[in-house]
Amino acid sequence: MARQQEPVIWMRPEQAPVGRPAERSRAEITSAAVELADREGLEAVSMRRVASVLGTGAASLYRYVATRDDLLDLMTDSTASEYGLPAPTGDWQADLLAIARQARQIMHRHPWLPAMVMGRPALGPHGIDLLEHVLDVLADHPADPARKLEAFALLSGLTALFVQNEMAAADTSATRRSAYLRHVAAAGSHPRITALLTAPPPDRNPIDRFDAVLVRALTGVLG
DSSP states (O other): OOOOOOOOGGGSOSSOSSSSOOOSOHHHHHHHHHHHHHHHOGGGOOHHHHHHHHTSOHHHHTTTOOSHHHHHHHHHHHHGGGOOOOOOOSOHHHHHHHHHHHHHHHHHHSTTHHHHHHHSOOOOHHHHHHHHHHHHHTTTOOSOHHHHHHHHHHHHHHHHHHHHHHHHHTSHHHHHHHHHHHHHHHHTSSHHHHHHHHSOOOSOOHHHHHHHHHHHHHHHHHO
């Protein structure tokens, strides 16, 4: 008989129904885990480390969060509380760009977040609020519901990919990789790469490029 899957953490009680009265909350545990990940990276987040930050034992956290995966889901969803969600203006492109720009800022504040969005997206209460806002923005758009959901996923995923590229470009290893590309271009044995790297750069800043790529992608999905 197939094992029944556990419901997502937001469908489970805040604390185990038996035992001592609650001394912590999921929000407090999540906040400590987010601060730890922001400071030391996602690999530093374990139940033991988070418990240490909170000044308690790891066993006590399992009364609130069953697994590390649950904790990661809570962390990802908590970042969605940082969005401002104003009323739609009637210009769906402008409104979705405003959300994407916020997403970009949030992901830079939490460098571990893009990989989570790409690898194990979580949709909890804050994420649901964000999805509802996007659907509200697109309420009058003629695209069918499935395409609107695709647009929501694309907005998050494309922004995460863009931020990952920005962070990678700031890494010292990126300088070595670009030096090799310049070496290949100078050799002339790959003419298309040479043409690409010797062409004058476009006269626009990264924000303009981000906006342009996102608008093209969203327009393509929504039709």
